[in-house]
Amino acid sequence: MKAVLSLSLALLSAACVCAHDLASVKRVTNLPSVANRFIVEVAAPADIPGKRALHTPHEALYRSLRARKIGFSVHKEYDAPGIFVGAAVTLKAGGFASLDVANILSTDGVIAIRPIHSYARPIPVSLKGVAPGDAGLPDGQSTHVVTGVSKLHAVGITGKGVKIGILDTGIDYTHPFLGDGFGAGFKVAGGFDLVGDNYTGANDPVPDPDPLDQCAGCAAYSSGWKGIIGANPGNPFNISGVAFDSTIYAYRIFGCTGGVNDDVIVDALLRAYKDGVDIMTLSLGGASAWTEGTGTVVASRIAHAGKIVTIAAGNAGSSGSWFTSGPGNGIDVISVASSDNTVLPLQSLRVVGAAHDPITYYATFALPINGTLPLYATSNDTTVVDDACDPLPASTPDLSKSVVLIRRGTCTFVTKLANAAAFGAKVFLIYDNGNGFSAIAVGDFQAVLIQAEDGVFLAEQLAAGVPLSVTFPQSGGSVQFPAPSGGLVSTFTSYGPTHDFYFKPAITAPGGNILSTLPLTQGSWGLASGTSMSTPFLAGSSALLLSVKGKSAAVARTARTLFESTAQPISSSHTDGDPFQTVTQQGAGLIQVYDALFGTTKLSPAELILNDTAHFAGRQRFTVKNTGKTIKTYTLSHVPAGTAVTVNPGTIFPALGPVPLSTQYATVKFNKGKFTLFPGQSQTVVATITPPTGVDATTFPVYSGFIFATSGTETVHATYLGLAAALKNKQVIDNTDAIFGVALPVVLDTSGAVQAAPTNYTFVGADAPVVLWRQAFGTAAFRLDLVPANTPLTGTLNKRAPEISFASAHKGGSFAKVPILGNLLEIDYLPRNDEAFTDCTMKADSLDNTVQLSNTFANGTVIPNGEYKVLLRALRVTGDPTNEADYESWLTPVIGVVA
Ligand SMILES: *[C@@H]1O[C@H](CO)[C@@H](O)[C@H](O)[C@H]1NC(C)=O
Ligand SMILES: *[C@@H]1O[C@H](CO)[C@@H](O)[C@H](O)[C@H]1NC(C)=O
Ligand SMILES: *[C@@H]1O[C@H](CO)[C@@H](O)[C@H](O)[C@H]1NC(C)=O
Ligand SMILES: *[C@@H]1O[C@H](CO)[C@@H](O)[C@H](O)[C@H]1NC(C)=O
Ligand SMILES: *[C@@H]1O[C@H](CO)[C@@H](O)[C@H](O)[C@H]1NC(C)=O
Ligand SMILES: *[C@@H]1O[C@H](CO)[C@@H](O)[C@H](O)[C@H]1NC(C)=O
Ligand SMILES: *[C@@H]1O[C@H](CO)[C@@H](O)[C@H](O)[C@H]1NC(C)=O
DSSP: OOOOOOEEOOOOSSOOOOOOOGGGSOSSOOOSEEEEEEEEEEOOGGGSTTTTTTOOHHHHHHHHHHHTTOOEEEEEEEEETTTEEEEEEEEOSSSTTOOOHHHHHTSTTEEEEEEEEEEOOOOOSEEEEOOTTOTTSOOTTHHHHHHTHHHHHHTTOSOTTOEEEEEESOBOTTSGGGTSOOSTTSSEEEEEESSOTTOOSSSOOOOBSOOBOOOSGGGGTTHHHHHHHHOOSSSTTOOOOTTTTSEEEEEEOOOSSSOEEHHHHHHHHHHHHHTTOSEEEEOOOEEOOSSOSHHHHHHHHHHHTTOEEEEEOOSOGGGOSSOOEETTTOTTSEEEEEEEOSEEEEEEEEEESSOOOOEEESOSSOOOOOSEEEEEESOSOTTOSSTTSSOOOTTOOOOTTSEEEEEOOSSOHHHHHHHHHTTTOOEEEEEOOSSOSOOOOOTTSEEEEEOHHHHHHHHHHHHTTOOOEEEOOSSSOEEEEEOTTTTSBOTTSOOOOOTTOOOOSOEEEEEESEEEEOOGGGTSEEEEESHHHHHHHHHHHHHHHHHHHOSOHHHHHHHHHHHHHHOBOOBSSSSTTOOBOOHHHHTTOBOOHHHHHHOSEEEEOOEEEEEOGGGOOOEEEEEEEEOSSSOEEEEEEEEEEEEEEOBOTTSSSBOOSSOOEEOOOOEEEESOSEEEEOTTOEEEEEEEEEOOSSOOGGGOEEEEEEEEEEETTEEEEEEEEEESSOGGGSOOBOOSSTTTSSOSSEEEOTTSSBOOSOEEEOOSTTOSOEEEEOBSSOBSOEEEEEEETTOOOOOTTSTTOOOOOOOSOOOSSEETTEEOOEEEEEEOSBOOOOOOOSOTTSOOGGGOEEEEOOSBOTTSOBOOSEEEEEEEEEEOTTOOTTOGGGEEEEEOOOEEEOO
16 A cells, blocks of 8 residues: 655744643544545556456446445546546545555555645745835845856846746736736636635635636735746846746646645646646645655656656754655655845834944834834843843833833743833834844734844943934835845755655755745735745746757756756855755755756766665766866865754654754765866766764764866766665654653543553544554554454553564564454554644644544444454564564553444
């Protein structure tokens, strides 16, 4: 069985690990797929000899299901031979767990059956509407300059003749800078609405031919990414799309609210393929870290067939490694990371009463405050560490007409603001204490951060008895502030690699703080951040490539290698001497479109995947070709990236983002470090890569780096990625009490308490056991099986249990010689759970997995009354599914079925 689940995209900025109350666990199954709904893949007629005349592969499937008395209804048929033939079906049996995989898989012509994932709608990490009067917006072209796109525009390369399919919320084509029309001859020339306004992912789609998106509210974020591809130049912001002469086909797969499911994504991918688009781009995803999943697999097959497919890597950077998004994990897809724009549009205030330059404050828009207000400092000491952390003295004057100045430090901003608000304060300036000039969390207060030296100046003046006032200019106060993180990988970018060790993300494009189009109903223009922004940048870049090199499948298939080998590796910080950022977050580096198109050296393959120590491939070959017109001499060199310490030392938990980097690097030797090539000539090089020594394998360090081939001013590179540990040694099931204060896994009884003693359940309503577990790491096979109550086995994870060594291989009907009575649940390719939360009082769905058991086996057959236990098993990554020793297991207390 090929079944995949993915957890919804976590959009989080800060991170903490904190204990959660067991009472917060929902007594429902929380797996992020649609209950009972699956996509069954069948062989195309041509692949079933002799069957063609009888019936279509779909009919063959339905007959076979009926013959086996499997109740089902069909939602969608797919018929794209060579890419995907199958159907989305709902199986009518029992509870959520009902899936008689073995039975369906043994049906003639069935290739795979996968659950249908749900994906949350894409939400940028940040988004603000902007108006043309706002003079301090980032230079619209800054992203084009750093990627070489401006140089291509300058010579008239703008993507003409290339069709880009955008799969997401639809498009507001009435926007004057998106062509103001729909159909042949317009910029938005085609597409389809696969879902309708009312679609939420939980109801049936209502398709219509018009992909117009003018939903109110946050539904319309994604118009931004059409502007990144296609905005016409000559607009008030002086920005243009990367490929503004390309033709857009818009496929709407989100309604005005809610998410989308795999069945619709597959439908849209196949429709775009049939419409003959050259490029498909999807700014959506959910953490999965596996290359499986129907949407993921179909996207990859379309890329393999010769289309360029760009998909967001995800915005879950705070969650740490092994967490990139599906469908971006598709093997042949280009998964896109984000880098921050080099400038930030901020605002400034004026000081009255002392000579001082305007003071920059951290806000995109001016604080809406009229007039001149006196300034009051809560402390005259500019080194105070806990300014306003305690209630202010009773002698504090009425602050309702003042702007209050407070120094950052010790307690939360909100605590400080609330203490000043107790004296009527409404407007606040917080000055930095060296922590860094960045966005801060101030709740509902009107408070902004200023830089330390500005705050010290103001406080010193006040302490000296100089009365000061400030004004907040409502226009003309914006400033182009050099972004401290400008040019670096956006911290929100999800980290790879995948559990099956694929190179995800592949490459970086600008996606942090990007100015682009919004629907007219949303104010037309906005500033947004997210891998949803970098992904269309890559799609636009791909259009430039195809418009120059031709739209053949051969060119499309080499696009990723071309972009990766010419990209520019990105540092981990702006501090000299710091290493490059780990490849697990930046991929091969920042895209350099001009170099990819006009460079005269080709290098392939661009990804050197060394895998883990158990499957180590340290000898790698790559080829350098001189495609120029002159003789070139190449020198090879190696520069490592920081080694990602992916698991916290001494724990089984992932290190949260920003993932710590170590400077223990691999070493690389070449069989030929220098060589000369005539035009058209190539040289294959063998690189022998030795993993770093002295690393702590229990932290699962992922080492990576770049091998450069340099000739004069031209440089291309291969990027390598390896794990200095064996994946099979990574514990996959969380058996600690770190999250809920009780050691997991547990069974929760009807009252929600941990079941300790044998307990009977009627399986009527909520009177059923709930299995609660967490994946500390992903698993390719998770199973719950029913076993007799007197089972002598103790699972490998049960408390006080000695480690069991399994003598014989698993032969279906038994595990460790314990008879298995029947399967309750089987999930393949389950991602790990997430520990990163901004707010520790909230429980995110991705924190844990729960399944409420029913009194039926997976095939719908009712379990006879009696006493049982449930055996939970999860296969370690790279483990052999037929080898018992490769599973972690746990046994529940006795569960009585009294139905
Ligand atoms: C969408 O839902 C609204 C409210 O339920 C309903 O009035 C409208 O007819 C629906 N539209 C379509 C196209 O189904
Ligand atoms: C608009 O951008 C172009 C290209 O970067 C630049 O030459 C021009 O000066 C800009 N115009 C304005 C008004 O900023
Ligand atoms: C500031 O003044 C402008 C113009 O008089 C007015 O429109 C606006 O509402 C005022 N804003 C506040 C916050 O008082
Ligand atoms: C700071 O010093 C000024 C000038 O001496 C004085 O007026 C003010 O009350 C002092 N502020 C505090 C919070 O002590
Ligand atoms: C890494 O090795 C595992 C185990 O052999 C394999 O399943 C996986 O496909 C390999 N990954 C890549 C990217 O080759
Ligand atoms: C569960 O039900 C069975 C059958 O009614 C009974 O024999 C057994 O004592 C019950 N167990 C518990 C723990 O209540
Ligand atoms: C369903 O599975 C159970 C347990 O494996 C088995 O005993 C039963 O025969 C199966 N039912 C059908 C209809 O295949």
